[in-house]
Amino acid sequence: xxxxxxxxVGFLKLKLKFNSPYKGYSLQGKHEIRPAHKEYxxxxxxxxxxxxxxxxxxxxxxxxxxxxxKLLERITNLSSRNIVEVLNLRREEGFERIDEDQVSISVxxxxxxxxxxxECDDGYWIFRLNDLGRVIGRKNENIYYLLAIDTKFExxxxx
Numbered sequence: 001x002x003x004x005x006x007x008x009v010g011f012l013k014l015k016l017k018f019n020s021p022y023k024g025y026s027l028q029g030k031h032e033i034r035p036a037h038k039e040y041x042x043x044x045x046x047x048x049x050x051x052x053x054x055x056x057x058x059x060x061x062x063x064x065x066x067x068x069x070k071l072l073e074r075i076t077n078l079s080s081r082n083i084v085e086v087l088n089l090r091r092e093e094g095f096e097r098i099d100e101d102q103v104s105i106s107v108x109x110x111x112x113x114x115x116x117x118x119e120c121d122d123g124y125w126i127f128r129l130n131d132l133g134r135v136i137g138r139k140n141e142n143i144y145y146l147l148a149i150d151t152k153f154e155x156x157x158x159x
Contacts, residue, residue: 039083043075044145047111054148054155062151070129071149078127083142095139097123103156105136105148116145126156 048055053062078086078094086094103124111117120138124147127135133151137144148155 039142040081041079041083041086042143043079044143047108047114047116047145047147049106049108049148051106051148053152054150056149063149067129067132067149067151070132071135074127074129074135092128095125095127097121097125098156099123103136105155107147111138111145111147116140120145124156 045056052060056063056068088094100123105124107117117138120140124136125139125144126137129135129149129151133149134153134155135146136148136150136155137146139145150156
C-alpha cells in the first residue's frame with residue numbers, strides 16, 4: 001500500500017513523498033547479459049528431386065564429382081556465415097530469389113505432402129555452383145531445402 005505525504009514548504013511549494021513497503025526485486029546468483037547466438041543456415045537434402053539428372057544419385061550423368069565437390073564447398077561456406085550476412089551477399093556469392101512461376105521444377109511429392117512448402121518464404125532460393133550449375137531450393141527461416149541441382153541451366157531463364 002502506498003502512502004502519499006504532502007508537505008507545504010514555503011509559499012505554494014509542495015513536497016511530495018511516497019512511502020511504500022516495496023523495496024524492489026533483486027536476483028539471486030550470477031547474472032549477465034550475453035549476446036544472442038548467431039543464426040546459421042542449415043541444409044536439408046531430404047526432398048531432392050527424384051530425377052537423377054537433378055539429384056545426387058550415384059548413377060547421374062550430369063552430377064559428377066566436380067559438381068559434388070563444388071556443392072560441398074558452397075554449403076560449407078554458406079553455413080559457416082551468419083544468415084544475415086549470407087542474405088546480403090551478391091547473388092554470385094549468396095542467394096538469389098526467383099518467383100515460383102519463373103522456375104520449371106518438378107518438386108518432390110514428399111515436400112508437398114509434408115506441407116513444408118507452406119512454411120517457406122516466397123519463391124525459390126538459388127545459389128550458384130559457379131559455371132557448373134545452380135542449386136534450387138526453398139527457405140524457411142534458417143533451413144534451406146535443396147530441391148534440385150540444375151547443371152544444364154534449363155530450369156529458369158538466365159537472361
